[in-house]
Amino acid sequence: MAQLLRIIIILIGVWLVLSIIKRALASRRKSRSHQAAISKMVACDHCGTHVPESEAIRDDGRHYCSEEHQKQART
Numbered sequence: 616m617a618q619l620l621r622i623i624i625i626l627i628g629v630w631l632v633l634s635i636i637k638r639a640l641a642s643r644r645k646s647r648s649h650q651a652a653i654s655k656m657v658a659c660d661h662c663g664t665h666v667p668e669s670e671a672i673r674d675d676g677r678h679y680c681s682e683e684h685q686k687q688a689r690t
């Protein structure tokens with residue numbers, strides 16, 4: 616009987632840990648998407664496409680949507 620009680624306590628403990636991890640992951644994902652939503656949009660110096668600043672390629676104070684445009688703008 617004591618053993619059954621121990622198993623139940625362990626199961627509850629595992630469930631608690633899992634729910635805490637799940638909640639932590641969900642809140643992290645939410646904050647990350649929120650960050651992406653509020654991140655500044657910058658225009659590619661070559662083609663003018665707007666890309667989030669975090670995804671843009673920075674070069675000498677200019678922003679590019681891709682490495683290709685960075686190269687093309689240099690030449």
Ligand SMILES: [Zn+2]
Pocket residue numbers: 659660661662663664679680681684
């Ligand atoms: Zn571009």
